[in-house]
Amino acid sequence: MRFDPQLADIRFGCGLSPQMAPPRSVQAMLETLDTPDAIAIDFPIETFETFSQRIAERIELTNIRRKNRGSPEALAAKKGTRVLNKEARIAQAIWMGQHLNRWVATKAPLRERLTMFWADHFTATGKAGVLRRGASPYVESAIRPNIDGVFEDLLIAAVLHPLMIHYLDQDRSVGPKSAQALRGGKLSGLNENLAREVMELHTLGVSGPYNQTDVTELAELLTGVTTARPMRLNFSKNRTEPGTETVLGKTYGGDNPHMRDVHAVLRDLARHPSTARHIAEKLATHFISDTPDPALVSALEATFLKTNGDLRQVTETMLSHPAAWNPERVNVKQPFNFIGSALRALAVPPQAIKSLKEAASRRNFSIPLVHMGHVWEKPSGPDGLPEEDDAWIIPQGIAARLQWAITVPSLLMEELPDPRDFVQTALGDFASPAVTFAASAAETRSDGVGLILASPAFQRT
Known part of the structure; x- marks a missing residue:
């Protein structure tokens, strides 16, 4: 099986676009990762360092309320908190639009796909207040800069990020025999959430060679890891x-506990053979098939082990393997991929998305995503989105995709493309006779475009 430019854009990119030609080769795809991240400059999202300023302001307002209960100052601080929460909520909607605009306009679509994959692998979100809006800044700071580096660096950046520490309750974990616990108080117990997910989800996998004792020992080693205001690693x-x-049989720590002990165990877990297997299987499943070719998985695993988890070389191995270019497209696009690739095929103008008010953004994107099965930046658990296709091919999800495809594009564009042309724009050589006929027979442009976007040919990668 040989490299296919159109399949490259559909399977490993953000979909076909009338504005940008598909990549010429695997090397051309990889070279886009070496270029400056121009699309992130064109459509900026706050870094977590900037976002933490919102948290600092929230903390200050809370302190004012506590010190001045019942006073005009407290009432003003309460109002200020509401304003701050609203501003953060609006910012989250704007950032979602920026994510979508990146998908529409990027010349490095592989970067967007890898960023989304690793952001889901290291799922984290805030649980209350302003912090509920921190997922995109977390991805911007911890994930996006590390998608083609060494896996252990990505692991450390994600696992030791303040949002991850908060999300998995590591900031509530205290060694049972620590000085803090001996003094008493609310924080006096061990929390194993982060340790368990590091092993089960982030590195070794659910069937990895660890047991409950390993989880407890790792949790005890992590007890010094916490956050300091306003949400910085401590x-x-x-x-x-x-x-x-x-x-896993190796001893860490001692009389002088230090963050370097945590780094050491994370690096060892990142380099473990079971981690190589787990990451290889997950990459192959996400990008190619729920039942990936065993030879592909083995090749990814071997590269991961040989290079100590060099993600650039692992990605190159995936893109260079014959199984990557199997023309049978069996994976179903996850909801964000579906919407993003639809907007890219339509070449929706950036301003049409950027100009949307919060309510319109929710109607056009957030609420439809929910109906498709994806609650934006509010995961049901740390395992992220399901990879199994049957999680998305359910009656409600299919109906939601059709409804979105028929109604929303016409709200974002002054004039929709002619379906007879759009079928080639969106599907290229993958346009089936049935879809082509349906597009030509549609009574309106919105119906024709909707049928193309809702077709199985467009839904699969």
């Missing part, structure tokens, strides 16, 4: 469980 020796900890 290491507290007072919270650390004293002594050494043994994880």
Whole structure:
């Protein structure tokens, strides 16, 4: 099986576009990762460092309310908190639009797909207040800069990010025999959430070679990891469980606990053979098939092990393997991929998305995503979105995709393309006779465009 430019854009990119030609080769795809991240400059999203300023303001307003209960100052601070929450909520809607505009306009679509994949692999979100809006800034700071580096660096950036620490309750974990626990108070117990998910989801996999003792020992080693206001990484020796900890047969820590012990165990987990297998299977499943070619998985695993998790080389192995170019497209696009690739095929003008008010953004994107099965930046659990196709091919989800395809494009564009032309724009050589006929027979442009976007040919990668 040989490289197919159109399949490259559909399977490993953001979909076909009338504005940009498909890539010429695997090397051309990889070279886009070497260029400056221009699309992130054109459609900026706050870094978490900037976002933390919102958190600092929220903390200050909360302190004012607590110190001045019942006073005019407290009432003003309460109003200020509502305004701050609203501003963050609006910003989250804007950032979603920026994500979509990146998909429409990027000349490096592989970067967007890899960013979305790794953001889901390291799912994290805030649980309350302003912090509920912090997922995109987290991705911007921890994930996007590390998608083609070494896996252990990505692992450390994600696992030790303040949002991940908050999401998995690591900021509530205290060594049972630590100085903090001996003093008493609310924080006096071990929380194993982060340790378990690091092993089960982020590295070794659910069937990895670890047991409950390994989870507990890793959790004890992580006890010093916490956050300091306003949401920055901190290491507290007072919270650390004293002594050494043994994880997968190797001992870490000691009399002088330090963040370097945490880095050491994360790097070892990142380089473990079970991690190589887990990441290889997940990449092949996400991009190519729910039942990936065993030879592809083995090739990815071998590259991961040989290079100590060099993600650029792992990605190159995936794109260079014959199984990557199987013309049978069996994976179903996840909801964001569906909407993003539809907007790209339509070449929706950036301003049409940027100019949407919060309510319109919700109607056009957030609410339809929910009906398709994806609640934007509010995951049901740390395992992220389902990879199984049957999670998306359900009656409600299919109906939601059809409804969106028929109604929303016409709201975003002054004039829709002629369906007879659009079928080639959106599907290229993958346009089937049935879809081509339906497009030509549609009574209106919106119906024709909707039928094309809702067709199985467009839904699959």
